[in-house]
Amino acid sequence: MPSLVRSNSIILPDLDFTLRRQFNKTGFRPFQREIIQAALDGHDVVRDDERTADSGYCITIVVSPLLSLMMNQVEALRAAGIDASSFNSNTPLQERDQILADLKSGHPRTRLLYVTPELCATDRFRDRLQIVYDQRELARIAIDEAHCISEWGHDFRKDFKRLSWFRESFPEVPIMCLTATANDQVRNDVLHTLCLDTEPDRLKSFTMTAYRPNIHFEIRYTRDEDDRRLEDFLKWIRSVYERRSQEPRRTELAALGERPDNVPGIIYTISRDECENIAAQLRQEGIGAQPFHAKLSKEVKEQTLAKWVSNEPGFDVIVATTAFGMGIDKDNVRFVVHWRLPKSFEGYYQEAGRAGRDGNASYCFLYYSREDRDRVCNLIIRDRDSKSSNWQARASSLKTLAEYCENVTTCRHKLICDYFGESDTPACDYACDYHKDQAELQRRFLRGLASEEWVSTQREEGLLDANWDE
Numbered sequence: 001m002p003s004l005v006r007s008n009s010i011i012l013p014d015l016d017f018t019l020r021r022q023f024n025k026t027g028f029r030p031f032q033r034e035i036i037q038a039a040l041d042g043h044d045v046v047r048d049d050e051r052t053a054d055s056g057y058c059i060t061i062v063v064s065p066l067l068s069l070m071m072n073q074v075e076a077l078r079a080a081g082i083d084a085s086s087f088n089s090n091t092p093l094q095e096r097d098q099i100l101a102d103l104k105s106g107h108p109r110t111r112l113l114y115v116t117p118e119l120c121a122t123d124r125f126r127d128r129l130q131i132v133y134d135q136r137e138l139a140r141i142a143i144d145e146a147h148c149i150s151e152w153g154h155d156f157r158k159d160f161k162r163l164s165w166f167r168e169s170f171p172e173v174p175i176m177c178l179t180a181t182a183n184d185q186v187r188n189d190v191l192h193t194l195c196l197d198t199e200p201d202r203l204k205s206f207t208m209t210a211y212r213p214n215i216h217f218e219i220r221y222t223r224d225e226d227d228r229r230l231e232d233f234l235k236w237i238r239s240v241y242e243r244r245s246q247e248p249r250r251t252e253l254a255a256l257g258e259r260p261d262n263v264p265g266i267i268y269t270i271s272r273d274e275c276e277n278i279a280a281q282l283r284q285e286g287i288g289a290q291p292f293h294a295k296l297s298k299e300v301k302e303q304t305l306a307k308w309v310s311n312e313p314g315f316d317v318i319v320a321t322t323a324f325g326m327g328i329d330k331d332n333v334r335f336v337v338h339w340r341l342p343k344s345f346e347g348y349y350q351e352a353g354r355a356g357r358d359g360n361a362s363y364c365f366l367y368y369s370r371e372d373r374d375r376v377c378n379l380i381i382r383d384r385d386s387k388s389s390n391w392q393a394r395a396s397s398l399k400t401l402a403e404y405c406e407n408v409t410t411c412r413h414k415l416i417c418d419y420f421g422e423s424d425t426p427a428c429d430y431a432c433d434y435h436k437d438q439a440e441l442q443r444r445f446l447r448g449l450a451s452e453e454w455v456s457t458q459r460e461e462g463l464l465d466a467n468w469d470e
């Protein structure tokens, strides 16, 4: 079979070369190569059908739910010399006109166009895309964060449901769905909604295991009446700094140009105020911590992120609300701490999974209290009446997460893999609190938490009504 060569394109047969040249990376992440190859194979089929594009023009539409993520990716692609654009409510009028004109030509110069699901529902966009399709220039549709399509996904978005339009209007154009975390229920729902389950032989599926052996998972029990999160965290981080300051580690780190206190990490919390408070308290204690949340200016956010990514002193720890971290390319995150219980199991796992992408040992711990469990539950119940809410799915995910936290008789890695539908039990090498010391875990569980009686009394008095904003 002749190989597919397009000059001036991101698609070249030598994937390793392309990776090095365009993205300055030396190796693929697991499955990246196979997925790209499968997409390229789809192209070859398309070419055999004489839907060829000898001109070298061919556009991929990427549907993405998050504006900030979209901007980051377009910037990164442009920096790598790829003609990428985004089209959403923030796009300046002039640029919008340019993109629409580019599509209307039928032979767009743009290689990758990032759009929101809301935009995909507009007639103007649909008409233009039809022109591109008629000219046989529509290469593929990629749908990012595809779990948002499913009502069983934790961040369900209504307009995602209407994306079945792609398959109905452009039956031969391959569709790629990308998501970090989806259990079977979510996955089937996504395929069904997009009408991809009607032709199973066209479907190629790549599932990464949820098992991350280099991450140590731990739950730390606490209660409102005896909240020692701050001192506990300080004690832990100082012990890490201490170990790194001792010989021979100190000399090793110096040779690598690393400071002993350069231990990059993320602390997730649930409100903006708490985000600011924790960062300020940590700074007072000499830890290089910075807040990150939606209310900060774009400049401050960009600067904080850039300095954290480049390991600058004073920017070792990011204290963030939940949206932080999507699409961020930083391999050496050594810890992720959940200051409060996240709202869903998927959210917890996604955030924790930002640690240790370089494969080195990393630490994830979550401060769990039953009071927080009921606070988060109240937030979900409060949304129950809003029309688009999938509150049952959210409540069920939260319940599983709380049970995970209160489980002291099973490996954390196993519980995570079970949740994502994997039947094989991973071999855990002391990489969770259960395997590290079962007796100690049970002792901490019994001593740390408030009793259910106490918590329900508090709840009845309305003391657990949270007023958290992200």
Ligand SMILES: [Zn+2]
Binding pocket: 410, 411, 412, 413, 414, 428, 429, 430, 431, 432, 433, 434, 435
């Ligand atoms: Zn374990």
